[in-house]
C-alpha cells in the first residue's frame with residue numbers, strides 16, 4: 001500500500017533527521033564536567049554535553065545548566081592540565097563512546113563520530129555526519145578555551161572568564177590541540193575553571209556551545225595576572241576595530257546576557273555569525289595579549305581591575321598545582337619544557353595584528369586565504 005509505504009519512509013527519515021539534529025559535538029577530557037552525563041553513575045555512552053544552547057535564559061545556558069551538566073564535576077583531583085607555553089589535547093566528539101575515554105578507544109576514529117571520511121570532506125549543503133555546522137574544513141568557525149581564576153564554578157562569570165586559546169577551522173577532526181600562553185600564571189590550589197566554546201557559522205540553527213572543565217596551569221612561572229576581559233566585537237576587514245587584549249567568550253543568540261550583536265551580511269554574503277576567528281579579532285593559537293603587562297616572575301604590581309586577585313599572594317613559591325597526580329589521559333605534551341625565555345614574550349602585541357603560528361603542535365593545515373575570500377557561497381543552508 002503506497003500510503004503505508006510513505007508513512008514508513010517518512011518515519012525513517014524523521015528518525016534520521018532527529019538523530020542528526022542532536023549529534024553535535026563537545027570537547028572531551030577527564031577534567032570536564034558532565035563526563036558521565038547527568039545520571040550520577042558511570043556512563044561510557046554519555047552525550048548530554050554536546051547539546052547546543054539556543055535562546056535560553058542566562059542561568060540555563062551558562063555552563064550548560066539547562067540539563068545540570070554544571071553540577072557534575074570531574075573526579076576529585078582530576079584536572080585539565082594547561083602547560084604554560086605548551087599545548088594540551090582534547091577530543092572533540094559527538095559522544096563519549098567515540099573518544100579514548102570509553103572502551104579503550106574501540107569506537108573512536110579520526111573523526112568526531114567514529115566514522116571515516118575523506119581528508120577533503122566537503123558537502124555543499126553542509127556536513128551533518130558528524131554535525132559540524134560547516135561545508136568543509138575551511139568553513140569550520142573555530143573553537144576556544146577560556147579560563148577563570150576562580151576555583152568555585154559558581155563564582156565564574158562572563159566578566160572573569162577569559163579566552164586564552166583559539167583553534168581556527170575547528171571543530172573538524174576528533175583530536176584538537178590548543179596552545180597555552182607562556183605567561184599564564186598558576187591557579188589556586190583547588191584549580192581554575194575553564195570553558196570550551198564554539199559558535200558555528202551557519203549550516204543549521206545559529207546556536208552556541210559552552211561547557212565547563214576543572215583546569216590548572218602547569219609549569220607556570222609568571223605572576224602577572226590576566227586582565228579583565230572585554231566583550232569581542234565584529235571587526236571583519238577592519239582589524240583596527242577589533243577588541244585588543246583579553247576578551248570574553250562569545251555569548252550569542254540567547255534570551256539573556258548576549259555580549260555581541262551583529263547585523264547584516266559578512267564579506268561572503270552570509271548572515272554575520274560571530275565566531276572564534278579573525279571576524280571577531282581572535283588570532284589562532286595562544287592569546288598572548290591577555291595579561292595586564294609583560295609576564296614576569298615578580299615585581300609586577302597588580303593593576304586595578306585585574307581579574308585574578310588572590311592567587312598572587314603566593315609569589316614565586318612552589319606551585320602546589322604541579323604536585324597533584326596526573327589524570328590517566330594526560331596529554332603527551334606534559335613533557336614539554338617549561339621555562340620560556342623573555343624574548344618569546346609577545347604579550348604587548350595585539351592578537352588581531354598577526355596570528356603567531358605557534359606551530360609546534362599544530363595539526364590543522366593553515367587555510368589558504370584564497371580559499372576563504374574567493375568564493376561567493378550563497379548556497380549555504382541557514383534555517384533560522
Ligand SMILES: *[C@@H]1O[C@H](CO)[C@@H](O)[C@H](O)[C@H]1NC(C)=O
Nearest residue numbers: 122124135136138139375377
Ligand atoms: C568549502 O565550502 C564552500 C561553501 O560551500 C565552498 O565555496 C568552498 O569551495 C569549499 N572549499 C573546499 C576546499 O571544498
